[in-house]
Amino acid sequence: xxxxxxxxxxxxxxxxxxxxxxxxxxxxxxxxxxxxxxxxxxxxxxxxxxxxxxxxxxxxxxxxxxxxxxxxxxxxxxxxxxxxxxxxxxxxxxxxxxxxxxxxxxxxxxxxxxxxxxxxxxxxxxxxxxxxxxxxxxxxxxxxxxxxxxxxxxxxxxxxxxxxxxxxxxxxxxxxxxxxxxxxxxxxxxxxxxxxxxx
Amino acid sequence: xxxxxxxxxxxxxxxxxxxxxxxxxxxxxxxxxxxxxxxxxxxxxxxxxxxxxxxxxxxxxxxxxxxxxxxxxxxxxxxxxxxxxxxxxxxxxxxxxxxxxxxxxxxxxxxxxxxxxxxxxxxxxxxxxxxxxxxxxxxxxxxxxxxxxxxxxxxxxxxxxxxxxxxxxxxxxxxxxxxxxxxxxxxxxxxxxxxxxxx
Numbered sequence: 001x002x003x004x005x006x007x008x009x010x011x012x013x014x015x016x017x018x019x020x021x022x023x024x025x026x027x028x029x030x031x032x033x034x035x036x037x038x039x040x041x042x043x044x045x046x047x048x049x050x051x052x053x054x055x056x057x058x059x060x061x062x063x064x065x066x067x068x069x070x071x072x073x074x075x076x077x078x079x080x081x082x083x084x085x086x087x088x089x090x091x092x093x094x095x096x097x098x099x100x101x102x103x104x105x106x107x108x109x110x111x112x113x114x115x116x117x118x119x120x121x122x123x124x125x126x127x128x129x130x131x132x133x134x135x136x137x138x139x140x141x142x143x144x145x146x147x148x149x150x151x152x153x154x155x156x157x158x159x160x161x162x163x164x165x166x167x168x169x170x171x172x173x174x175x176x177x178x179x180x181x182x183x184x185x186x187x188x189x190x191x192x193x194x195x196x197x198x199x
Numbered sequence: 200x201x202x203x204x205x206x207x208x209x210x211x212x213x214x215x216x217x218x219x220x221x222x223x224x225x226x227x228x229x230x231x232x233x234x235x236x237x238x239x240x241x242x243x244x245x246x247x248x249x250x251x252x253x254x255x256x257x258x259x260x261x262x263x264x265x266x267x268x269x270x271x272x273x274x275x276x277x278x279x280x281x282x283x284x285x286x287x288x289x290x291x292x293x294x295x296x297x298x299x300x301x302x303x304x305x306x307x308x309x310x311x312x313x314x315x316x317x318x319x320x321x322x323x324x325x326x327x328x329x330x331x332x333x334x335x336x337x338x339x340x341x342x343x344x345x346x347x348x349x350x351x352x353x354x355x356x357x358x359x360x361x362x363x364x365x366x367x368x369x370x371x372x373x374x375x376x377x378x379x380x381x382x383x384x385x386x387x388x389x390x391x392x393x394x395x396x397x398x
Binding site for chain 1: 230233234235236241259264268269272275281282293317
């Protein structure tokens, strides 16, 4: 799916300039995306994701707390939609919780993702977003919760996809567009090289 | 400290209209602020906090993940600053972690807050923000981390302050401005009434 060339080119340049490749297939982006956050980068990524799904009449941008929060917020803001954050762990104060148990591939622990059915309603048009598409575990769980809520999933959007991790395969059964702004084909911790997939 | 009257009046009206008072001194704002998020509300709150600290030359807006993330992001975006999120729990992939142990008054558990000294640098001018000022435990910990990093704390900013919880007292020793957009004086779960402090 086409996204604005200028925005995605800027995003890839930013990653090449500021991300670090660490051992263990780890792409360190915590200086601008998920620990210290540069609003200029997030606004650019949100604009590109909003542009990709502008025609999909999105009412709700759904992510899992906490890494996806600002990307979901910025995408929602630019689409005129709401943002919804699935919470991790038991939701003691949550009314009418929809729950999905996942096993985090990065942390190796099982945890529940919860969202209130009060805020994920039948008839909504939902875009699932996250900072990374890795194995797709979390996003597939969010996609399943959208179905459980009786809402309509319209797509998946990611800032960075690590293609070798195979997350796209896990999401293809949903039959909706999957947009990644930067698809990393391979990276080398010895040289720091990052190679994007063409397109 | 004066904030834009129109913005704060709109914020208080929004809270009166959409928040729910639950037993146990709990103000439910998860329909627009911390579970399902309305970007119009967050942008308004960010604008009001940015206006209050416009003259403070803020370089970094600091919060604790995850509830404060979008407020910090929006305030930072409108100030032209970066946002920084202290993470909860041990930070295995974090370089040069600054750590502070806190006891959550709402969850009753101890946990570590961590931020990388790579991203909280000497010479920075730091504004600590959060969605709620309750007992002030988390914000005081963030304020202490700013000092530990050799950075300069310029203020605290909150969307909602629950005055009876006494958090302001915990933050006054830092000697910087404390701005809350809506100060709740009392609330009644029986009637749903919310009374704001004057001003």
